[in-house]
Amino acid sequence: MVTFIIRRLFGAVLTLIVVSMITFAIFYLVPRWAGGSADSLASRYVGRTANAEQVAQAVRALGLDKPIYEQYWNWLSAIFVGTDFNTGTSIQHCPAPCLGYSFIGRNPVWPDLLDRLPVTASLAFGAAIIWLISGVAVGVLSALRRGSFFDRAAMGIALGGVSLPIFFTGIVALVIFSYGLGWTAPGGAYTPVEHNPAEWAYDLILPWVTLALLFAAAYARLTRAGMLETMGEDYIRTARAKGLVERTVVTRHGLRAALTPIVTIFGLDVGLLLGGAVLTESTFSLPGLGKYAIDGIFANDIPKVMGVTLFAAAFVVIANLIVDVLYAVIDPRVRLG
């Protein structure tokens, strides 16, 4: 087990390094291949009215005149030891972990990310709990009553839930529950949970439910399929032959086995969302990581976008690691070594 975790940790670090290379290449190498010069890259940082002298200065400040591997190395090492940025008017220190410096916001990206993380985490975990419980419950009931009205209605709604994009369901929900009925916050507000938990939940309930609907639909279908399969297994017949009550047969024997793939996907989904639920945060104007990335893209603020990308990648890699370890806990047949 310990060997396995160490090996997977090593693999995770390797994955992150590859991700960092690809991210760097997309923002620094691909524009060059596409014919961009160091000047054209630097001009993004100095504004439209800059003269040639200012652009040349920016090229030097950003190190764009150096070989690409050196640029990559400087960018990577900054994450571990920090670095200094010359903004033209002053030298700004960006302490480790330095995921870049936003010349537009005139601040390092890392503290921004830490600021935004609680919003995204609140959104992701809140929605995750809702979709996991509701999706699994609906899936189990559908499987047990296959072909019934409940099953067909639930699977119909699930199909809708999977198909409808969040910017549609989100806006419809806002129109009905916030502007129409006035039950929920109109979006755009976020109260930290440590300040006022009730307020926090009030602000987030609509994004939670909207985001959860999308995932709950998929989880319901997945649970239903898994339950239909496991309830036909021989060991279910054995459980019944022992004289267990049907509820125990369904939960302890059927659901227990059907849950394995769901736990796997759940870990990956939550990991992915922690990197920013871009559409949900945009629809509800929540100041999370996804919104931060979108703002960065529209403002052409490349360090922000790169920072979020790497941050999100780290969550996915960590989630993968946790899922792999959990798998051995859930299914004793999986031997780690």
Add this chain to the structure above:
Amino acid sequence: MPTGDSFLDVRDLKIHFPTDDGLVKSVDGLSFTLERGRTLGIVGESGSGKSVTSLGILGLHNKRNAQVSGEIWLDGTDIVSASPETVRKMRGRRMAMIFQDPLSAMHPFYTVGAQIIEAYRVHNDVSKAVARKHAIDMLGKVGIPQPARRVDDYPHQFSGGMRQRAMIAMALSCDPELLIADEPTTALDVTVQAQILDLMRTLQQEFNSALIIITHDLGVVAELADDVLVMYAGKCVEYGPATTLFEDPEHPYTWGLLGSMPRLDRQIAARLLPIAGTPPSLINVPAGCAFHPRCAYEPLTGGRGRSTVPELVEADRGHLVRCHLSRAQRRRIWADEIKPKLEAS
């Protein structure tokens, strides 16, 4: 109200499954009795209704897709008409089952011990520690070495034979009066088969339970059974003491089964004598005698084989046969044609 004179008394049991293609008559009018301490072997090809019968006795058929009628009296309680909750309480405690493939019949995510403990605690209000001790005792009883250590292993950590032993331990954990073994040795290799059969015989004597062995393997029946019931297309075609069925079988289908059984006392080079044709569809069971399309002696019945369903008639004391041929015909064919072939080959 009849309560059944025997310990287990199955009367005119019918288990039908309505499907889109028609009514599947898996079991169609089956009757037999069984006493404590006795072993009944139910023999037949795939699809003859053996396993459906055993699940019926445990009351495991879903009312939504199976139509069960008739009576199954187990020590004074009719399982067919009793409430689901009554039958559930009987399952595992009064009647238990050993399944064919112990790897798929045990839950892969729970230890062998946990599964035995669960079976014991459903029917016995005891602490986990007591149940665990009982589980270890049971594992020891079925011949698993170091039971105190193996109790915490998962099914996949057991060998095939050990798994079947654990399955038997689980089935016997509540000391059931009726034990049904559905092809208990089919998934095992030959040397292990013999050990498991020995074990079942020993335990049956110790627990004095009634035992039903369901199999297509006549060797298993010869090994264990006191009585044998041969099933074909959901009906009993021959029933009698095991010795009679092996020495003087009277139904052409039983002859076929005997002919297709490999035997050590035959010459190695001897060929098996397979039964012609395939088992019938249970939706369109052949008219008349269900076996007539595969029966070489059907012409001797003068057309009755194609038109009339033969009755199960007592040919001799305790020996029932469902066949249109006269007893004299059957005895002559067996003595003159079949028996010499089986022995010569």
